[in-house]
Amino acid sequence: MPEVSYYPGCSLEATARDYAESIEGVAKALDLELRELEDWNCCGATAAHSLDHRAALNLAARNLALAMEGPSPLVVPCALCYNRLASARHELMADGSLIIDEIRSLGADYASVEVMELNEYLTTPGMMALAQHKASQDLSGLKAVCYYGCQGQRPPRVTGKTDYENPRGLDRLLAALGVEVMDWPFKTDCCGASHSVARPDLVHALVARLYDRALQQGANCIVTGCQMCQANLDMYQQQIARQMGREVYLPVLYFTEVMGLALGLDQTPRWLGRHLVSPRGLLEGAGLPRQYWERL
Template identity: 45%
Template sequence: MKISYYPGCSLEGMAVDYARSIQDVFRQMDCELMEIEDWSCCGASATHSLDEVMSVLLPARNLAAAERMGLDIVAPCPNCFNRLRHSQEMIGKVVEKPPWPVNGSVKIHEMTRFLTQEFMLEKIRGLIRNPLEGLKVVCYYGCQMVRPPWITGFTDYENPQTLDILAREAGAEVLDWSYKTTCCGASIGIGRRDILVSLVGRLIDKAQQAGADAIVVSCPLCQSNLDMMQKAAGRSPMPVFYFTELLRLAFEAGSWSKEWFRAHVVDPVDMLRKKEVFR
């Protein structure tokens, strides 16, 4: 199986652990990620606030490239997914006309939705060799994965379930909490650091009160924000995993490496050892 892959800028830098885990998980699932040739920044997350035209044209260049490949797109970053979908919607309504041919022929998949299709879940179940039993997590979706529904097409924006499903398939115990789509403040971190620290502190508090050992995310900006700002918020450390990191752990019995988490600020290795996830 082949699908075009739009990694986005974050996976080339701060989210390199995410990128590596995605490549490993999809390889084991026998799903070939065909990186869009000469892809460029989609403009997330500031362009739509500064230039409405560019907010459509920047993603459109990547849509045109994917259409030339003749493959649907999967995007791991919720912000990138959101901007690609917005561009496709605006072009379809002839709000803007890009200089490249874009006819809307490709479907854009948010990665957790792609992997929770039943035929993909069957592949995942067949690859679990090291179920993450004893690991308690809460799943955090953030603002951009599911909203706005008229762009994403999702109706479960108050209580999404895809991260929960994937973490559960990996063998973790998924705890319920009421903050899975509450803003973490990443977008205002430069202008109002005080609000950012307060929002992060509240999320860490609520995750710990729920009894979680860790938080599971798909958004690079959310992961970076929650991971880095815990100390500033004065909270005891809590690991923040990308969902593909949990799948990778569940797939790889006895062959894990600390290098998998080298970009994490809160090192999860000691916690995973205590939970006997590493066997």
């Protein structure tokens, strides 16, 4: 049974509970053991790196230290947490002088912790083959664009990725699970996540562009691996559609939820039921069995 260290991050305990539950369900179905870091703390998110560089480094350093003992890699489902941990690791390998004693004493071998996005891990060839082998449900009625967002990809000197302008991991996974995957040019464009509270107008302008292009490509849903992207694209869809002056119906699914559908996991409707844009019409239209959508 493969075993990895797991850093869920704060929002998976609340607004992204659907994501957290779907990850748990899929991991179980794939016999993947997620070892949650003991007593992990917030990564500091945008706030820390904006106002307090020292705090940003220390918050990440503590989580990296907690991961030093556990299995490798450290898998992170939230793109922003991932970016914060990977950026700090990159900087700390060169200079750890800002780390306070209370955190440094937990361990300082930052190079030893491999930080990986969850979607990167689940699209490694072995995991992908396993998912494909276990998939039973016909998903050919889903026409998806994959939205990776910005924080998981860039900058490449930190993420180590080579396909950062045109990532394809999720595209390959979904295609392997029988989804019709549409190509589009906005895979890694920013949704403005960190401004969703203070300047929602900016987020709405960015998200409107995404809807517009996804619809142009003929997609009937957007699949993402980042809970900030999911929230921004899901929570205000009707409001943004009104501003655009057109109808928009684009359920925003986590890739783990699509895996849940493909693997025929019973709990999948529970996760999907937490979305604001109900996937009912999508799933019914795509010909999925009634039990997946009747209670959405």
